[in-house]
Amino acid sequence: MESQSITVEREQLLEWYRQIVLIRLFEERSLELYHEKKIGGVYLHLYNGQEATGVGAVSALQPQDHVITAYRDHGIAIAKGVDPKYVMAEMFGKKTGTSGGKGGSMHIASAEHRMWGGYAIVGGHLPIAAGIAIKARYLHLDEVTLCFVGDGASNNGYFHEALNLSAVWNLPVIWLIENNMYGMGTAVERASGQVELHKRAVGYGMEDGGRIDGMDVTVVNDTVKHARDFVIKNGPILIESMTYRYEGHGVSDKIFKERAQEMAKWRDRDPIEVLTGHLEQMFGEDIQAELQRIRLNVEHEVHEAVEYAEQSPAPTYEDLLRNVYVE
């Protein structure tokens, strides 16, 4: 985790700030709405704490590139440009949601944004990422697939088979492990023989993209930008982004609060704080007025998203039966 000197334009930094704060407030509001029983179900996997990894990585891509992730997906979808109001409507189980209310929190996708979805079987989306990348090679397209991988997924068979296949076929996939230290409640060192997960690249003859500071959006963005160039030319890369989730695995997690001390340490490296630090260093304290303006706009946007979701209609019996098959 070496700090690098990265030059970024002011507008880019402010856009990252907007996205990170948007995801943060969106997730915090979602948790409240879950407790208010506006968001139903038993699954709500929140992304707050990890925003710098998602925003930094997705913003390193070109518009034609593909993104796929697991069930902790709201933030990734928003980073890929999906309007938060459709994401919120999906979590409410409304007809106007990204998946018509049939996917819920764990299955946010938007074909037009090339956001191929959140997937709820750990590791299940990894070979799908490889498959999407087959098309790029098959048709000689300048497209990469960015696949977010939880540290927990790195221990199941899908990880092994998908990464190996991507290496054998030189597929343009950026495998980005979001190491938030826990697979559900089990710490990485209790689950993985090799705790530096990026080193598994060696076993596949794949480029080892190293371990990076996943709390600093500039670092993640810079790493993934270089990775994009690399995979187009050479084939896959495995990167491990060190990050932390501020909430539990999901809303059913009763033990994460026992890690308060550890959490406090990570909160010192909070993605918003880190980015604000960069901004103040570059543009002085005056930037605060701009950040405040952005934050107000984002608060408004989240409020609007919730309003939209509340007012949207529920799916119907016809919707229940629709889209099982292409008719």
Place this chain on the structure above:
Amino acid sequence: MAERNMSMRDALRIALHEEMERDDTVFVMGEEVAYWHGTHKVTREFINEYGESRVKDTPISEMAIAGAAVGAAMAGLRPVAEIMTINFAFLAFDAIINHAAKIRYMFDGQFKVPMVVRSATGWGMQATASHSQTPEPIFAHFPGVYVGCPSNARDAKGMLKAAIRDDNPVLFTEVIALYPKPSPVPDDPDFIIPIGKSDLKREGDHVTLVAYGRGVEWALQAADQLEKDGVRAEVVDMRWLRPLDMSLVFESFKKTNRCVVVEESLPHFSFGSEIAAQIQEQMFDYMDAPIKRVSALDVPLPFAHDIELMALPNAQKVVDAVKEIL
């Protein structure tokens, strides 16, 4: 158009070949499909004709074979993924059922998954317990995927082409014992047998025999034997377990009022269970006898050929079952 007598293996090979000629997005992937020319030789010489980009040998990675086919199909290609035998498809079960079958619904129609998983099925060759299964009904349990299994070369060509051209995921199983068996197959490159269309394989009016895959062969042999005793059996080949086309079965049952289901699969929660349930639900007033099922015995398959054969259905067992309900 002309027809030629050929084995089911050749019919499948020609069907696949024609579809690859017709559509550049169709490609094959799987274990040993390229330089081994396919474990069952269905992709013989494909590698020489189409090269590695369209004939892809994979590592022994069933989860990734099926899962990557899902991704490639979602992205716009038409993968035909070969899982060497259906027994290995259990390793790919999650990719086929939780992903291929559900993605369209889960994301409310944003994606389609036009993939085919081809897999060899069947038993009776001393392949032992983990290599001797016909679990098509398990896969057919789930909405979102189609499941088909041809009973002869002609059907194999028309059904495989339909599967490749369809925009939904299809599990297409091929009975190993039927690969060498010949029947007349149309030359027409657009010869299609639509998905979910059952077929009357023999007319009769005393009893309806319902089967798929290799069960059709036993049913037809049984019908020959029964005819000698003056019993005319009608044979319906379901061809597809999903969608399940019951129209010919119901039509036939109205006439015969008796039914025996013949299946190579196990009896518990089976193809036969479903057919019998649907007949009693819809055709109760026409029933003159219980629906009989001729299935494999409810044991894993042993190695020793003598007792292996005892576990399998055959034509005589079908004849005996018919005689019980006449």
